[in-house]
Amino acid sequence: MKLKLLRPDQIITTRDYPVFNLHILVIFFRIFNKGQGKILPPCPVLHISSGIPYVRGKDPRSRRYNNLLSKYLEKNPKVKYFLIDGGHKTSAAAFARKLIPAMVMENDKDFAKVRKLKAKGEFFGYHSPSKTIKESIRQCARHHLGTTKFLTVEDKVKKMIQQKDVPEYMIKCYRKK
Numbered sequence: 479m480k481l482k483l484l485r486p487d488q489i490i491t492t493r494d495y496p497v498f499n500l501h502i503l504v505i506f507f508r509i510f511n512k513g514q515g516k517i518l519p520p521c522p523v524l525h526i527s528s529g530i531p532y533v534r535g536k537d538p539r540s541r542r543y544n545n546l547l548s549k550y551l552e553k554n555p556k557v558k559y560f561l562i563d564g565g566h567k568t569s570a571a572a573f574a575r576k577l578i579p580a581m582v583m584e585n586d587k588d589f590a591k592v593r594k595l596k597a598k599g600e601f602f603g604y605h606s607p608s609k610t611i612k613e614s615i616r617q618c619a620r621h622h623l624g625t626t627k628f629l630t631v632e633d634k635v636k637k638m639i640q641q642k643d644v645p646e647y648m649i650k651c652y653r654k655k
Contacts, residue, residue, distance in 0.1 A: 492565045525558060
C-alpha cells in the first residue's frame, strides 16, 4: 500500500450525504484545522487503475449506473480514486483546506495488513476491510449502485456549505484559505 496526500477533487466520495455524524465531522475538522491530521489513520482508497467499480448485469439499473460512471470519469479527468471508507475524515480535511491522508490499496496483501493493524488497535475507522481487491471493487460498486450523481470530496463539501449542513466557523475556514 502506498501512503499519499490527495486533493479533495481527486477522490469520489461515499454516498453519505449529508454525513452520518456531524459531531465526528466537527472533531475531525478540529484535528485537521490544528495541523494534527497525521494522528488519524489514512483513508483507504482504490486507484482507478486497480479497477473501476462497474456492476455486472444487463438490467436497466445496472446499465444506467455504468453509463453514469463512465461519463462522470470522462468529464472529470482529475478523479483517480474511489473512497472505500472515511467520508468524515476526508470532508473534515477538505473543510480545513488540508490534503487528505490516503492509503492506496493496491493488492490483496494490503487488505491483510490493514486487518492485522485493526485487530491490534493500531488502525481504526475502516469498518469492514475486504479480503481482496476484487471484493473491494465489488463492494464499492454495490455501494454506489443506484446513485444519480457522483461527488468528489470537494463537491460534497461545497454542497454541505451551500445547504448550511455544518457550523458557520467551518464554512468560514473553508472560504478563508
